[in-house]
Amino acid sequence: MKTDILIAGVGGQGTLLASVLLGDIAITEGKEVKLSEVHGMAQRGGSVVTHVRISDGPIASPVIDNGQADILLSFEMLEALRSLPFLKKDGMIFVNEQKIMPMPVITGARSYPEDIRERLEQGTKNIKYIDAASLAREAGNMRTINTVMLGALSGSMDTPVDTWLKAIEKCVKPAFVDVNKKAFMLGRNI
Numbered sequence: 001m002k003t004d005i006l007i008a009g010v011g012g013q014g015t016l017l018a019s020v021l022l023g024d025i026a027i028t029e030g031k032e033v034k035l036s037e038v039h040g041m042a043q044r045g046g047s048v049v050t051h052v053r054i055s056d057g058p059i060a061s062p063v064i065d066n067g068q069a070d071i072l073l074s075f076e077m078l079e080a081l082r083s084l085p086f087l088k089k090d091g092m093i094f095v096n097e098q099k100i101m102p103m104p105v106i107t108g109a110r111s112y113p114e115d116i117r118e119r120l121e122q123g124t125k126n127i128k129y130i131d132a133a134s135l136a137r138e139a140g141n142m143r144t145i146n147t148v149m150l151g152a153l154s155g156s157m158d159t160p161v162d163t164w165l166k167a168i169e170k171c172v173k174p175a176f177v178d179v180n181k182k183a184f185m186l187g188r189n190i
Contacts, residue, residue, distance in 0.1 A: 001055070002055040002057075003053075003054045003071070004071070005051075005052040005053075005054070005069065005071045006051060006064055006072050006086045006087070007019055007052065007074075007075075008048070008050075008074040008076070008079040009074065010047060011048055013076065014075070015048045016048070016050060017171065018050070018073070019050040020035075021150060021171050022052045022150075028166070031055060031056060032056070032059050033053065033054050033059070034052075034053045034061070035062060036051040037049070037050045037051070049079075049083060066085045068086065069083075069086040069091055070088060070092070071156075072087045072094070072095075073153055074094070074095040074096065076098055077099050077116045078112065078113065080116070081113065081116050081120060087123055087124060089124070091126065092126040092156065093123075093124060093128070094128050094152050095120070095128070095130065096133065096148075097129050098145070099112060128152060130148070130149065130190060132145045132149050132187065135148045135186040135187060135190070136148050136183055139182040139186055144180050147168065148184070149187060152190055154188050155188055165181055168181055168184060
């Protein structure tokens, strides 16, 4: 079995940590995994896309081709739309409803698209919209949006909750483990 997950967000949202957690889980389960990241000005809020490929057998390339992602995990609405071409026709989208204005919108050169939901729904009907910012705030740290989203994703995977929590313990800085576990469970329970 093979699962291709594309993670999309902006710099500072934890897309890279999310991919590391998924990679750790795959290795724990004895699977092959390849990760690849593509980012622009990530530290300044630019687009960040991470390819996570998990398989029972060998993986030839770390990059997911257009139309081949089984899951699009997006931490921001516009980034979901930008990454939609990667999704399979019957693929699943988990998208944080948060809108982060990119620099061209902030400067007035462009406007933020008003029809993102409609355009996403033209790509697939398998969409789960998540108010991850509210859940992260409830967990106690806005920087846990990534683990809220992983919690939401985890419900569609066969991996036991305990494996996810152990990956958080292993990959997250000790001072932030508890808040990330709480955020994960809030996402898992939606």
